Amino acid sequence: MRCRGHENISATHENTVEFSLDSEITGRATCVVGVDARFVTSAAPVAGPIRVTIEADGRSAQVRAGANSRWRPGRNMVLRRGPDRLPNTLGTEADLGSARLPRDLITALSRPETSIEVTVQRDRPEAATLVLYRATGPEDRLAAEVAAAGTVFTRDAPASELVAGTDRIRSAAARPIDHDHLRAALAANGRALVVATSGGFTEEIGAVADQRDVRVEVLGLPAEQTVSAVSPRRVPVLSVDAGRTRGLVRVLRTATRHALVLRCSHRDFPRVRELLLRERETGIASFAMDVPWQAERPWRGPVPALPERPPGGTADVLLRVEPAEETSEVPEIPAVAFVRALLDDGVSPKTLSRALADTTDYSRREAYEFVHELVDRSPER
Numbered sequence: 075m076r077c078r079g080h081e082n083i084s085a086t087h088e089n090t091v092e093f094s095l096d097s098e099i100t101g102r103a104t105c106v107v108g109v110d111a112r113f114v115t116s117a118a119p120v121a122g123p124i125r126v127t128i129e130a131d132g133r134s135a136q137v138r139a140g141a142n143s144r145w146r147p148g149r150n151m152v153l154r155r156g157p158d159r160l161p162n163t164l165g166t167e168a169d170l171g172s173a174r175l176p177r178d179l180i181t182a183l184s185r186p187e188t189s190i191e192v193t194v195q196r197d198r199p200e201a202a203t204l205v206l207y208r209a210t211g212p213e214d215r216l217a218a219e220v221a222a223a224g225t226v227f228t229r230d231a232p233a234s235e236l237v238a239g240t241d242r243i244r245s246a247a248a249r250p251i252d253h254d255h256l257r258a259a260l261a262a263n264g265r266a267l268v269v270a271t272s273g274g275f276t277e278e279i280g281a282v283a284d285q286r287d288v289r290v291e292v293l294g295l296p297a298e299q300t301v302s303a304v305s306p307r308r309v310p311v312l313s314v315d316a317g318r319t320r321g322l323v324r325v326l327r328t329a330t331r332h333a334l335v336l337r338c339s340h341r342d343f344p345r346v347r348e349l350l351l352r353e354r355e356t357g358i359a360s361f362a363m364d365v366p367w368q369a370e371r372p373w374r375g376p377v378p379a380l381p382e383r384p385p386g387g388t389a390d391v392l393l394r395v396e397p398a399e400e401t402s403e404v405p406e407i408p409a410v411a412f413v414r415a416l417l418d419d420g421v422s423p424k425t426l427s428r429a430l431a432d433t434t435d436y437s438r439r440e441a442y443e444f445v446h447e448l449v450d451r452s453p454e455r
Contacts, residue, residue, distance in 0.1 A: 077108030079188035085172035085180045091137055091153040093192060105172050107183050108190045117147035119214050122222030122265055123197035124165055130190045131182040135175050138197055139165025143218040159367040201289055202260040205267045206275045206303060208294035209236050216240055223267035225259040227251045233269040253281035260288055280306035297362045297369040301394040304360050304374045309333045309396055314419060316346045321418030326353040328411045333396035340388050350377050354395050361393040414448055423449055
């Protein structure tokens with residue numbers, strides 16, 4: 075990519091480096107280090123570790139980052155020290171912001187006549203990374219992830235066909251999922267890509283659960299499924315609205331062998347965290363923000379290790395909490411306590427009556443009478 079200098083380039087931003095498509099900027103653009111950016115060779119999405127080299131007037135500097143395969147040519151090119159994969163973000167977790175670029179280089183960039191060359195190259199991986207990709211069709215992003223992966227695995231025949239359509243040379247080396255090969259690929263700090271068109275990734279996560287420091291990225295799934303995709307556990311799952319404290323406490327106390335997927339506001343996260351510390355201290359949790367640029371790298375760990383606050387922004391949080399002990403059986407839950415908890419959580423009596431009639435020996439009339447008796451006895455209704 076080629077761009078030029080500008081008199082308002084100051085490069086004093088601590089967290090970002092930006093190459094702007096605009097020809098003019100103001101002094102407020104403290105992260106911009108080049109304007110009028112144009113690609114001189116064909117550009118495409120890129121994934122994995124990258125090294126961005128900036129050259130001007132015989133001076134140069136490099137920025138290392140993790141590429142965001144959501145980025146597309148035709149947008150500003152931003153490198154961020156943070157994790158947010160916004161549409162204009164070429165790379166995240168960069169090793170420096172514009173303020174740390176050499177000052178003699180910035181002096182050159184602040185001259186409008188300066189021609190700036192920017193080169194993006196693949197860099198060596200520094201940590202084992204497992205990328206779980208739910209594919210829905212041919213995509214530039216899938217092609218970028220296939221090109222960046224050290225090893226590519228496919229989980230089903232449609233996934234194999236999609237991979238074959240991205241890069242015929244790389245796809246020839248793609249193989250059906252093999253957990254021994256997957257572990258070996260990650261053991262050497264490699265980047266492994268698993269592509270599937272259906273189902274979850276429980277088996278793949280379980281296969282590498284004992285390998286430390288493996289980073290997991292989940293692409294192509296909404297946040298509600300992302301938080302479960304990083305779990306190796308097969309346990310019954312309940313979705314719960316965390317907005318009402320009493321209803322949530324009752325579910326936490328009765329559904330003790332279920333995994334619960336909770337949605338809460340960014341503001342309510344500390345309150346929900348305190349409830350989990352009190353009721354599920356020995357459990358395992360994972361959470362993701364409900365926006366595409368933050369949901370792809372979910373957090374997972376013991377409940378006591380949950381951060382006090384989620385990452386920046388105001389998006390809702392999807393949080394999964396599961397029991398610490400493994401179970402292969404769907405447990406029986408006290409019907410009265412469970413139905414009351416669901417009523418308190420806002421589930422309608424009509425929905426509960428139908429569910430009971432469809433999944434138990436209750437007749438429709440018996441289910442209706444059972445639920446409405448609890449409604450009539452509830453002090454809140």
